[in-house]
Amino acid sequence: MLVLGVESSCDETAAAVVRDGREMLSSVIHSQIGSHMAWGGVVPEIAAREHLVKIEPVVEKALEDANVSAEDLDAVAVTQGPGLIGSLLVGVCYAKAFAYGLGIPIVGVNHIEGHVFSVTLENPPVEFPALALIVSGGHTNIFYIPRLGEYELVSRTRDDAAGEAFDKAAKMLGLGYPGGPIIETLALEGDAKKIRFPTAKISDGRPDMSFSGLKTALARYMRENAILPANGDASQEIKDIAASFQRALIRGLMKSFERLAADRMPQSLIVAGGVACNLALRDAASELAEKLRVPVYFPSKHLSTDNAAMIAAAGHFYLAQGRSAGLDLAADVTLRLQNLRTDALEREAKGNYRR
């Protein structure tokens, strides 16, 4: 089955052609970073307008790279949410019109589920149950996945996403956008033990995460030590801050991941999303996997950040089960991944009510 994937939830306009959910024939990503850089973050209005201009050439390039014509396609998979509404609308409207024109089915995909599927494209069949850390600029969640298509949200950030924390820290330090890769590069030349930034403690004892305190700690450190944002080349002091900040942030992610892994005993670990590009995070996750004697799966760099191949892969999973959407498919900014525990509690509550 040949599926065209379309992704436009944030600031990447992407299209890909994937055969049978695993074979990536093409994957085109137009990154809008250049358009948002001057603002230090994604501007939703600019993002939506640029998607509108780029969606058609990006899809055409994906078909050309895959050496297929639109008539060869069996279905279209599109990111339905979560994301920015203006951005999502462009992809959803385009994909619906495209599928309607060809008379082929369309399926809506949860963007976060797409990140989970990003590891299935390049790795041997992933062992389940898996524990997945999905960590990007917009989301930071840990899911327990008994099998593909079933997700229990077992940990989430209470405030900022980890990528967002990287981005905000880089902005404070005068380093530009996006912050993650810049901080990672500077951290290589910095002393990670120089400053002891705190790791958040969640007062109700849940294995949740929090990164806004870390951001405040950085602001306080800069104020108390009269550190000015970098202006051009970063000083050794800034490199030490970058390394220490990255260390604390990864410690915060791994604290929850490790605790849940010990609790749930998964057969594999998954780390995906834009922040999964970070090699220090990969090292920490690999160390944990070694300790647990289970494999850990990461997407390649191309599939870590937002892309449409992962959307096509996830879409194929549902299409193969005969599931597709109607033309009333609507973008959904707050789309959630099914929460098994909540569902179970709701079922229980309904059962009690009937009795």
Ligand code: KG4
């Ligand atoms: O998955 P993604 O492309 O978009 C969202 O869905 O948010 O992730 C983008 C995020 C940005 O916050 C960026 O700073 C972060 O991923 N990121 C990194 C690295 N590369 C990208 N964070 C840490 N280290 C990296 N090497």
Ligand code: ZN
């Ligand atoms: Zn993403």
